[in-house]
Amino acid sequence: MSAPTLDDTLVRALVADAVTAPSQHNAQPWRFRYARADHTLTLDADPDRALPQADPTGRGLHLGCGAALLNLRVSAAHAGLHAAPALLPDPRRPAALAAVRLDASGEPVDPDLVGLHEAIHARHTSRLPYTDREIPPPVRTALLAAAAVEGACLTFLTGPHRETVLDLITQAEGYNRLDEARDAEQRRWTHETTAASPADDGIPDYAFGPRSPDATAPVRDFAGRRAQPGRAYATFERRPQLATLSTPGDAPADWLRGGQALQRVLLRATRQGLVSSFATQPVEWPDLRWILRDPVSGAGHVQMILRLGYGPEGPATPRRPVDQVLTITP
Template identity: 70%
Template sequence: MHNAQPWHFSYARSSRTFTLSADLERAMAHADPTTRGLHLGCGAALLNLRVAASHAGHRTSTTLLPDPHAPALLAAVRLDDPHAHMDESLAGLHPAIRNRHTSRFPFTERQIPDNLRAALSEAADREGAQLSFLTTPHRETVLDLIVHAEGYNRMDDGRDAEQRRWTHDTAAGPAVDDGIPHYAFGPRKRAGAAPLRDFAGRDSVPGRGYADFEKHPQLASLGTTGDTPADWLRAGQALERVLLLATLQGLAASFAAQPVEWPDLRWILRDPQSGTGYVHMILRLGYGPHGPRTPRRPVDQVLTVTQ
């Protein structure tokens, strides 16, 4: 959420094991009181580690929540485990890690081919999650929920202050290594139905323009059958796997997480046909600009290496 990067990795040379822990100082008490969103972000970082390890020729085994007495310890990844399953497709996703960015810019009306939609759904399934492209009228219901949730956010003083903390005017202040800089906000929406989170909130950004967005946004929901911290981590890995594959296939993406962050709206996001499962993210996918790079924390802040 908000490019907070709430993770810390440790690597023990003796056991050839990475551990992933939540950096709870970067949690968002108002928008994410259960830390579900934090777990999603850490799950995405975990998938990137697995991809990088596979690219380097390592076979890995991953254990989620390895210590029930330490809930902030989210995962352990052992390198070169002889009993681990080798996922040959992970290494091919590696080029997309650096190129994947959230895009808050207009997409074209070009439709995503059915075979690519199926491949993205399969990518989520490989991580234990379900990706479903929304169809009308459910899509229209979800679009309405996003609008309502965006309004709720603006009226909530705590959430508004929290969002302000994670947005930065890089032209007027020192360089930062986290959060959402003004240049990544994208233009304000003049027309169109595409769902966007306006990181300007109640403020205005000088020189920020307007643009027409797509009339028929292509939305997909990502969910799991359960709603536990382990499910959140699986969903985060599935989310990143979908995004990396989408990037390789020339798609741009953004998030529409606003209604997922409000419990009274989240349950309405369920597929009306199945009525089961828990939605963790609404994705907007399409063809358009991939968006600018946002800052990343330096390695020495997010990785500790021990003997």
């Protein structure tokens, strides 16, 4: 295999793939800097896109940036590049989350990463109702393995624990609606779709999905307190297939690893024909988050609740142009 040409066009293509990653409220809290001299891409947190109410510690920001980092690794592997990230490379700059040196030596790359590339642009969050078709054990095993490769643990919820988590999702959704500051923050990152002023971030109304008639849908309702005339109602699946993603620790490096694991699971799920969404509400409330762990077999720190299954694909949500998030230096 010949070595790829590592030029600015290829770097832009890598970042274009990276930024398709999900992030809390689709805030896209990342910046990339590419140094031509040493072929290094640096991933920085964008503090202007932080969510101080829903994410005061920056945990969710790190998860989103970790997901973008995994996409970058997948895209690089697809291009024939090695891209081993160094997490938190500069203690003096906490906003520098990862440094990735791109190696165009032409040596074989990880085929598992290459195989995930076609899922990068196919994966979209689906807040629509899913069917009640169960995910087969071999597919679940593949998703568990995807998380484990990145040092995280994916656990499918069953029995009373699953019911407890569903209750926590409903409770946390209610807490969010009663919290003035959180509701205002969510409004900032949601918007109506207009041709006159298209947005390039946040959650557009067409991606909210339908309301549940009994207000127990296992997804976040981004409409919040707002009335949406003409918005459809729909019945969601009777037994949502939920999984928690946990990491051994709960520090910034763990959050970045968790974000990479999350995205690896999502891409693998997409390749397996699954759709997915998130239920982040209980994870955002410290007094609810600790209850998410299985009281019998749970370990580690829950970073995300995933809803997985079979159903309609969700619509694509907007992304900022590459030129807004990438800086290239000599």
